[in-house]
Structure formats: structure tokens, C-alpha cells
Amino acid sequence: MKNPSMRSWAWLPLIALLGALAACSANPIPPAGDPAEGRQAEETLRAFLEDLGEGRYEEAVAKFAGNYGELEAFNPDLDPADRLALFARYCTVNGGMCLLPESIQLVESDADTFAFKVTFLAPGGGQFVLEGCCGEEAAEPISVFPYTVASTADCLQILELPPYAP
Numbered sequence: 001m002k003n004p005s006m007r008s009w010a011w012l013p014l015i016a017l018l019g020a021l022a023a024c025s026a027n028p029i030p031p032a033g034d035p036a037e038g039r040q041a042e043e044t045l046r047a048f049l050e051d052l053g054e055g056r057y058e059e060a061v062a063k064f065a066g067n068y069g070e071l072e073a074f075n076p077d078l079d080p081a082d083r084l085a086l087f088a089r090y091c092t093v094n095g096g097m098c099l100l101p102e103s104i105q106l107v108e109s110d111a112d113t114f115a116f117k118v119t120f121l122a123p124g125g126g127q128f129v130l131e132g133c134c135g136e137e138a139a140e141p142i143s144v145f146p147y148t149v150a151s152t153a154d155c156l157q158i159l160e161l162p163p164y165a166p
Helices: 004-009 012-026 036-053 057-063 069-074 083-094
Strands: 101-109 113-120 145-152 155-158
Touching: 036 057, 036 101, 036 113, 036 145, 036 155, 057 083, 057 155, 069 083
Parallel strands: none
Antiparallel strands: 101 113, 113 145, 145 155
16 A cells, blocks of 8 residues: 555646646736737746745746756755745845845847846845955946846746845
8 A cells, every 4th residue: 555645745746837837827928029028028027036035935936947056056955856945945045135126127128038137125225236245345246137038838937046145
């Protein structure tokens, strides 16, 4: 007889896939050339950043299509398939600056991608500025961060992680 608790784990990949598909249906891509396309990309990016900033990691994972390599490298003790835990740890322990956006500006777009410049609100108020760390001086403080929103699997998804400040 199989262990009943093991059977419940067998459904996790299916549940994750359904969650990703639901995210795509929530962020359908308007027809190419439609002005709403850029607005939808901006709304998707804003929702992703707000989800992370407010600790809604499950919702953020569904909007992310970037590389998980950095998150996995920071957290070798976590299961690489547990994307929710990877994001939660990045935002709360590893130094990921999962902040609320202050402004989001579309810079350019093509058929498949939208490039944005984003500024963030600092935890104590004002604009977040990434400066040198750990006794090192940054060449120049950074307050504007690039983000890309891409058309993938009939929906819009984010390709970059929030800024990192160890």
C-alpha cells in the first residue's frame, strides 16, 4: 500500500503548471500593434513587483519567466523546483530588494519584448538608491533599474529579478 502523504506530493507539478497557465490567462497579450499592449506589459510588471514587495510570492512566480540560477545559487539547501521558497528566501534573507515600484517607464518595445526603466520606493521613504556594499564604493549609485517583459506562451512575463544588495 502506498503512503497517502506521498500521493499528495505527486500533484504538485500539475498544480504548479495550472498556476502558470492561470497566470497567462490573467495576462493575455493584446493583438500586436495594439496600444494596449504596452499598457498591459506595464501592468504585468507593476503587479509582479507589487506581489514581491507585499510578500505574495506565489503570484510573482506565475509572472516570472527569467533564469532561476541566481536564486538556486543563493539557496543550495532549497529544492530548485520550489520556486515560491526561492523567491521568498531571496526577498527576505538573501538581499533581494523586493520593494514597491515608484515609477515604471516604457523605454522601447518590439514584437516580443518591452523594455522598462523602474525606480523603487526605499523602505524608509523616498527613492531607493543602490550604493556600494561591504566597504566597497560603487562606481556610481544606481536608482533606475532595467526590466524586460516578454511575450511567452501567449502571456506577458518578467525576465529580471529585483535588485540585489548584500
